[in-house]
Amino acid sequence: MTDTSDTRPDEAEAEAHAARPGRLLHRLMRFLPLIAPVLLWAVPCWVLLYGGQHWPPPVTLAGTALFVLGLVGMPLAMARGHGRRQQDGAAVIGDTLLGASWILFTWSVLIAVLVRPALALAGAGESQDRARIVTWAVLAVTAALLVWGYTEARRVPRVRRLDVELPRLGAGLDGLRVALITDTHYGPLDRARWSARVCETVNTLDADLVCHTGDIADGTAERRRAQAAPLGTVRARRARVYVTGNHEYYSEAQGWVELMDELGWEPLRNRHLLLERGGDTLVVAGVDDVTAGSSGLPGHRAHLAGALEGADPELPVLLLAHQPKFVDRAAAAGVDLQLSGHTHGGQIWPFHHLVGLDQPALAGLSHHGARTRLYTSRGTGFWGPPFRVFAPSEITLLVLRSPRPSTPA
Template sequence: MTDTSSTRPADSEAKAPRRSLLHRLMRYLPMIAPVLLWAVPCWVLLYGGQDWPALVTVVGTALFVVGLVVMPLAMARGHGRRQQDRAAVLGDSLLGISWVLFTWSVLLGVLLRLALTVAGVGEGEDRARIVTWAVLGVSAALLAWGYAEARRVPRVRSLDVQLPRLGAGLDGLRVVLITDTHYGPLDRARWSARVCETVNTLEADVVCHTGDIADGTAARRRAQATPLGSVRATRARVYVTGNHEYYSEAQGWVDLMDELGWEPLRNRHVLVERGGDTLVVAGVDDVTAESSGLAGHRAHLAGALNGADPDLPVLLLAHQPKFVDRAAAAGIDLQLSGHTHGGQIWPFHYLVRIDQPTVAGLTHHGTRTRLYTSRGTGFWGPPFRVFAPSEITLLVLRSAEQPASK
């Protein structure tokens, strides 16, 4: 593996990206979202036609009010300046619970009522209570299942990806992608070790981590990240920063990954050679890097490719799928990304789709570029995954021309 790195002064490519509609809407979400998340299920479960005893109504309402007050306070303490892990776990868990309750209060509050009307169950307390118990039952089941899904070691997702410019000598190159591990308030050191053990069973030529390693500084989450040093690859272990690194001393994470034996591809590339053919493996900082104010951090694709033979195929690591517009314009063959978590808790993927061109899977962009977006290896915030399973991805690269021996 040959290292051919380069960085150039910032140019027009390094300009901060225009803020998307989702980012503009985010300014108002902290004010209105908590109220909606708790008020809607409170109304559906307690005031939608059920004639509950007064004690049930009072206690139930009090619980929703407590959730509305405690959730933002706990999240502020957990993710703000104080960085209190227990508060973060509480706030994140309440966020996940409220999202699931809100979603199914809306869906069953409308669809189940409609179905009951068609079935001849008219307006009244019976119909309201059926809806209530359905919402509670579905939400409880999904939260239990979602918690188990979030905490388990991800299943391996395998697929072949044909790259027309890939030389026959590189046909069958095994690339393993992990991303969005999000080591955080819940100690997942054992989970991290088991993920790395699973990666090592895949006999990878190249292992990639496309960012969002953790929530917190490298010093604070070191024990959870240390197993990454045990990951094996025959040719390269490469890493790029995600947006969450820029919330918590990104350079510390770059330094730790370097210490653990990974190649931080900060707007640079390495060459992977096999069978007389060569693949350029390039990486860029996250698109939010420049706005972080951290000196030297920015997404700079031209710098990442500087010195590379333009006739060679390029595998690009970029944390966010939306970087694919630049990748396609530059004729990149394959971009690997994470960031979206596949939505993590259904139906959040509809909101993610406002900000990103894809949520998960393999997609085609422009005349040449393919993008693979992982649903992520870990989880952020709420310890739940609902209809968005985590993954460790094995991509087997295929050339258009198979080698004669195969």
């Protein structure tokens, strides 16, 4: 019988062989939630207790028991805290253990890989002495970073100020002050007082426009209302605008849209408003988060064409979009400036390397295409683990500038 297929046997075999790595990676990713906690606790356990230190048996036994307790307790606490039961106390314990284990894992690996060989090359003591130096170094660095990281996460963010020149911005809008907060993530740890102090800080900025680019909270609007309530005290000369983040779609997003409207913020759900000053006009637009379309909520999706419908294409556009990766669509549409959050700047170093696999920018101002600027905030609050390590939170004040007239030679 003649083979009538378009692909020859050897070609089909080659294609199947090429597809195997992808299938294998996909299968491995399915086991990541099981593998990651084991690695987070097992690697530090080995580095601190079994890497040649020869601790007395009671020390080794007690230390191992603590690591086993963390390995078992962390996923159980997170399941009770973030699962169907939504127990805030359990969520705080699980999130704290997750952050602590990540920091301990990171510095166990770094110090074991870098410091121990350096000590050996320097001839510093016997192997057991070097192993114990590594143990104490890991514990000291981890303890210091946990204290510092917790303090950084819980403090009121510092204000980051910068000028952003937009080539199409009219002279009448020069100096327009835009305050940006994002990723407040009100959650299991009650931060009502922190929220009030953040809003007080925003009010000192005398902003024309105040923006919140989503991820208000972890939990429903009804559950986190007390923490979000201070947002109603925020003042702006012209407008307070808000767009949804991905976390709203884990927690009844429509409830958050309605609460923000109740608090006096204008939800820009695929729509825009016009901000006029000095005879010039700025289009301020917003889109739902890119995950909105898969949420199942009627009318929720990221729709840039709808957000800009009816706007004069000659006018400059300021766009609110929660995730930086929306900038490809913004650049294609000729948006002048996109404001985003979502990344937290990585929140706990070196997690920013993983964030970079998903987003085109981690923090700060970046340029995309011929016209579009993107400002990515590191976020005002924190998600989950109450730590920020080498990724400070921020309240941002952007002062928009029109092009300076060229000076004759």
